[in-house]
Amino acid sequence: MDTLKTPRPQETMAGYVKRIRKNLKMTQFELAGAAGIHPRSVGKIERGHVTKVNHKTMVGLAMALGIPVEYLDAASKGNDIKSNIGVKFCPHCWNPTNELQQQWSDVKAKFCYLCGTQLRTNCANCGEMVMSLRHRYCPICGHPYKEK
Numbered sequence: 462m463d464t465l466k467t468p469r470p471q472e473t474m475a476g477y478v479k480r481i482r483k484n485l486k487m488t489q490f491e492l493a494g495a496a497g498i499h500p501r502s503v504g505k506i507e508r509g510h511v512t513k514v515n516h517k518t519m520v521g522l523a524m525a526l527g528i529p530v531e532y533l534d535a536a537s538k539g540n541d542i543k544s545n546i547g548v549k550f551c552p553h554c555w556n557p558t559n560e561l562q563q564q565w566s567d568v569k570a571k572f573c574y575l576c577g578t579q580l581r582t583n584c585a586n587c588g589e590m591v592m593s594l595r596h597r598y599c600p601i602c603g604h605p606y607k608e609k
């Protein structure tokens with residue numbers, strides 16, 4: 462599923478690369494080979510020892526992981542993801558204590574597969590994009606994300 466390839470809000474490049482690699486069931490060695498970089502570089506990136514990589518490495522990694530370079534670039538900068546990519550969720554089925562359903566974040570998903578409600582990516586009251594569902598209420602207007 463393509464949505465797994467989207468960096469999550471607040472996800473670091475280290476966590477992002479590691480998550481995608483594991484999802485593809487690749488070893489660090491295999492990833493390094495596919496990206497044309499040294500296996501130790503992959504290890505360093507995944508441990509967060511490297512926060513800036515050169516463009517060639519980034520392109521190689523993105524190609525090997527099958528993700529857009531922009532995503533990786535955003536993840537490496539940390540802040541751009543938050544402004545570009547929000548969280549998609551069903552305001553009825555989502556519960557603050559539950560994990561997000563992966564099916565909701567599918568790029569093609571518009572409606573909840575459980576109840577048919579239109580999925581939301583922003584606050585129902587003020588339209589502010591939802592960046593994290595670790596919060597129950599919109600930080601801008603205080604409107605609860607979960608609808609009754």
Ligand SMILES: [Zn+2]
Nearest residue numbers: 551554573576
């Ligand atoms: Zn639902």
Ligand SMILES: [Zn+2]
Nearest residue numbers: 584587599602
């Ligand atoms: Zn709001």
